[in-house]
Amino acid sequence: xxxxxxxxxxxxxxxxxxxxxxxxxxxxxxxxxxxxxxxxxxxxxxxxxxxxxxxxxxxxxxxxxxxxxxxxxxxxxxxxxxxxxxxxxxxxxxxxxxxxxxxxxxxxxxxxxxxxxxxxxxxxxxxxxxxxxxxxxxxxxxxxxxxxxxxxxxxxxxxxxxxxxxxxxxxxxxxxxxxxxxxxxxxxxxxxxxxxxxxxxxxxxxxxxxxxxxxxxxxxxxxxxxxxxxxxxxxxxxxxxxxxxxxxxxxxxxxxxxxxxxxxxxxxxxxxxxxxxxxxxxxxxxxxxxxxxxxxxxxxxxxxxxxxxxxxxxxxxxxxxxxxxxxxxxxxx
Numbered sequence: 001x002x003x004x005x006x007x008x009x010x011x012x013x014x015x016x017x018x019x020x021x022x023x024x025x026x027x028x029x030x031x032x033x034x035x036x037x038x039x040x041x042x043x044x045x046x047x048x049x050x051x052x053x054x055x056x057x058x059x060x061x062x063x064x065x066x067x068x069x070x071x072x073x074x075x076x077x078x079x080x081x082x083x084x085x086x087x088x089x090x091x092x093x094x095x096x097x098x099x100x101x102x103x104x105x106x107x108x109x110x111x112x113x114x115x116x117x118x119x120x121x122x123x124x125x126x127x128x129x130x131x132x133x134x135x136x137x138x139x140x141x142x143x144x145x146x147x148x149x150x151x152x153x154x155x156x157x158x159x160x161x162x163x164x165x166x167x168x169x170x171x172x173x174x175x176x177x178x179x180x181x182x183x184x185x186x187x188x189x190x191x192x193x194x195x196x197x198x199x200x201x202x203x204x205x206x207x208x209x210x211x212x213x214x215x216x217x218x219x220x221x222x223x224x225x226x227x228x229x230x231x232x233x234x235x236x237x238x239x240x241x242x243x244x245x246x247x248x249x250x251x252x253x254x255x256x257x258x259x260x261x262x263x264x265x266x267x268x269x270x271x272x273x274x275x276x277x278x279x280x281x282x283x284x285x286x287x288x289x290x291x292x293x294x295x296x297x298x299x300x301x302x303x304x305x306x307x308x309x310x311x312x313x314x315x316x317x318x319x320x321x322x323x324x325x326x327x328x329x330x331x332x333x
């Protein structure tokens with residue numbers, strides 16, 4: 001078959017280091033899909049990219065047709081089928097969230113414009129770099145000729161974290177847990193919701209609340225653990241969660257490519273337009289979605305209780321504030 005062109009930005013970073021091998025070996029786009037990998041990063045780390053190119057060559061992978069390292073947007077974004085935007089300005093000590101938003105608004109405005117100008121109009125864009133939801137919204141607004149629905153941001157890591165916490169609590173496999181939801185922002189205001197989640201216990205599918213029988217844990221420590229997991233990993237490892245982030249990116253992109261399993265939904269940050277959950281329009285907000293033919297749809301009709309409603313509103317409020325801050329920077333830039 002024809003190779004597809006896949007871009008990974010921030011390609012010299014540690015998430016990319018965990019991610020590139022999985023993509024190149026066929027874990028994401030299938031075992032018979034050849035690919036061209038394009039690696040974008042900033043000029044000072046180009047020699048690091050050369051080393052990564054050597055390693056990818058040395059893996060002797062049958063699907064990998066070409067690896068293109070670059071520091072130029074016009075090379076990186078040309079004719080893309082998929083763009084995985086991992087690179088962003090990381091938060092440094094003493095940095096306010098608004099400083100982070102300002103630095104990243106510039107990067108993602110530029111990358112959105114490059115997508116608009118050089119990539120295929122069918123390109124699927126996944127934003128990983130934080131603040132992921134708002135970065136994704138800015139990239140999308142800067143690429144008016146690419147459908148908004150083609151842009152998504154990663155909340156699959158949070159989704160996987162929620163799934164595994166439930167599995168650990170019940171002593172089952174993570175595969176036995178399905179339909180957890182991450183609502184809202186990929187930040188500590190996100191709402192991990194297991195009201196609609198199911199778990200397979202001894203061959204019988206039951207609701208998570210029914211299986212765990214500990215509402216105060218589910219409404220308390222469980223939510224906090226998932227919300228603060230990234231910080232806990234950094235504290236322990238002195239580095240951010242690269243292995244689990246790379247795995248989540250693979251899950252997210254593979255589901256876009258091949259669709260979600262029957263009867264299951266996943267969490268993904270997508271444009272909120274037309275949702276039935278009362279989330280304000282024009283936000284990049286994480287919802288439960290099902291995917292078929294590379295197209296996602298909201299999961300409709302889930303009843304929302306007062307506890308959930310309050311949490312969903314809180315994270316929407318944060319996203320509105322982030323968006324306003326970012327848009328201010330962009331209009332003054």
